[in-house]
Amino acid sequence: MSRIKTNLTNFKKYRFLLYELVKKNIKLKYRRSYLGILWTLIEPLLTMIVLSVVFGVFFNKGDKQWPVYILTGRLLYSFFSSGTKTALRSVSGSASMIKKVYVPKYMYVISNIISNFIIFLISLIILVIVAAVLDVQPTIYLLGAIVPLIILFFITSGVGMILATLNVFFRDIDYIWQVVSMLISYTCAIFYPTERLLKSGYAFVLDFNPVYMCIANFRNTVLYGKPLDMQYVLVSSIIGVVVLLVGIVLFYKKQDKFILYL
Amino acid sequence: MKKKEVTVKVTDVGMRFNLSQEKVDNLKEYIIKRITNQLRFNEFWALRDINFEIHKGERLGVLGLNGSGKSTLLKIVSGVLKPTNGTVMTKGKVAPLLELGAGFTPEYTGRENIYLYGAMLGYPKELLDERFDEIVDFSELGEFIDVPIKNYSSGMKARLGFSVATIVEPDILILDEVLSVGDKKFKRKSERKVMxxxxxxxxxLFVSHSLEQVMRICDKAIILDGGHIVAKGNVEKVAKIYRNMTE
Structure with missing residues (x-):
């Protein structure tokens, strides 16, 4: 109990640092590019166009709202993917600071997740625009969209903690994760209709993929005007909580050893 | 004689490092060695059974040759390194003036780094806002404050680091031969500030292998040798032992 309390006062002391680190991540990401933060909007828009054209031809999609389907999947997946990727490198990449100044080390991980989440939230503007142009009607269920986003935030934080810890001890994790996250992207139904997979007999991969569940629920509320799929909410939030707990425990158990391996 | 309050208390501190012959930092090697049971570590105690306390206002010098565990001790007291066993208690604000500017981000300008580095040292925003001009003045960076740090010379970086780190009056100051920062003029200025x-x-807490510096600054001293405290007490007494040791 007292440990939680000291952690809390410590967090309060370094609140300003968290803010500064988040600001740094966002600022440096777009520094020295002419369009700057506008890239958070342009980049998903461009990939959406490419993917819609390519896979629209593939799957023979005449559906007018097909680009929204792709954009929703892409936005959520890229938050997960860039969030975990930067978190993975956050501790090993801050070696020079960790060795010299005492700072609660989870700050490095959390600041990366938060800055990616903020970039993601900004990029939702492009979703609003595209949805309006393609005539997607908002419904009352839109309010539910917050639920999969929160769950995805937890999942990403948990996975980020685990990867950041492992990467200190084994630098291979970086490369392994590149392959794994590619695999996850293919099983998220970002650029193909879910029915294709259901028909193929490999539908089970979707039932094991919490990131897909968040994407599906986000589409339900945003694109289809449907309520949340409660089974997906339940399963993905359980996975999210478990992953986060594992991440926190692992990180706390190993953090004193980080400095010896950096 | 009334004893003053203890501000630093180091109790039974030991620090063990695992020096593996080859550093295993990839998964393949780790698994192979784990299976074939070749995962051997050479245990090495950088510090062992370290006990001392510093009372309020005392200045303790830590003497020792290279590799005697001085830097490790400093890192433990400043909280960067967690000791394998034992505890360290510090009371009040600790300001480690070690490798100034290590927390700087190269792409950031001096101005941005003041806030980021200040935040790393645990300062609140209001304090940095309030003392910002003072930091810039003291560092003598002038218009360079809006230039990215990566274009700074090492002296400029050290000056900025010193200026940020010394903006609050700490209760405990940890020094690693830091009194020599920048050019002669700045050196004198920074020394005056520390004085x-x-x-x-x-x-x-001052670490050095220079006896003259320790005698000039400290009133007490300890000598580390091979990770053990071999002498402690008044600086004159310890200095004599140290002189015998090194000659």
């Missing part, structure tokens, strides 16, 4: 803190009764 000022001494006068105000700051507790000091």
């Amino acid at each position: 000022n803190m001494f006068d105000k009764g700051v507790t000091v």
Whole structure:
């Protein structure tokens, strides 16, 4: 109990640092590019166009709202993917600071997740625009969209903690994760209709993929005007909580050893 | 004689490092060695059974040759390194003046780094806002404050680091031969600032292998050798032992 309390006062002391680190991540990401933060909007828009054209031809999609389907999947997946990727490198990449100044080390991980989440939230503007142009009607269920986003935030934080810890001890994790996250992207139904997979007999991969569940629920509320799929909410939030707990425990158990391996 | 309050208390501190012959930092090697049971570590105690306390206003010098565990001790007291066993208690604000500017981000300008580095040292925003001009003045960076740090010379970086780190009056000051920062003029200025803190009764932990420096600054001293404390007490007494040791 007292440990939680000291952690809390410590967090309060370094609140300003968290803010500064988040600001740094966002600022440096777009520094020295002419369009700057506008890239958070342009980049998903461009990939959406490419993917819609390519896979629209593939799957023979005449559906007018097909680009929204792709954009929703892409936005959520890229938050997960860039969030975990930067978190993975956050501790090993801050070696020079960790060795010299005492700072609660989870700050490095959390600041990366938060800055990616903020970039993601900004990029939702492009979703609003595209949805309006393609005539997607908002419904009352839109309010539910917050639920999969929160769950995805937890999942990403948990996975980020685990990867950041492992990467200190084994630098291979970086490369392994590149392959794994590619695999996850293919099983998220970002650029193909879910029915294709259901028909193929490999539908089970979707039932094991919490990131897909968040994407599906986000589409339900945003694109289809449907309520949340409660089974997906339940399963993905359980996975999210478990992953986060594992991440926190692992990180706390190993953090004193980080400095010896950096 | 009334004892003053203890501000630093180091109890039974030991620090063990695992020096593996080859550093295993990839998964393949780790698994192979784990299976074939070749995962051997050479245990090495950088520090063992370290006990000392510093009272408020005392200035303790830590003497020792290279590799005697001085830097490790400093890192433990400043909280960067967690000891394998034993505890360290510090009371009040600790300001480690070690490798100044290590927390700087190269792509960031001096101005941005003041806030980021200040935040790393645990300062609140209001304090940095309030003292910002003072930091810039003291560092003598002038218009360079809006230039990215990566274009700074090492002296400029050290000056900025010193200026940020000394903006608050700490209760405990940890020094690693840091009094020599920048050019001669700045050196004198920074020394004066540190001396000022001494006068105000700051507790000091000073690490050096230079006996003259320790004798000039400290009133007490310990000698580390091979990770053990071999002598402690008044600085004159310890200096004599150290002189015998090194000659």
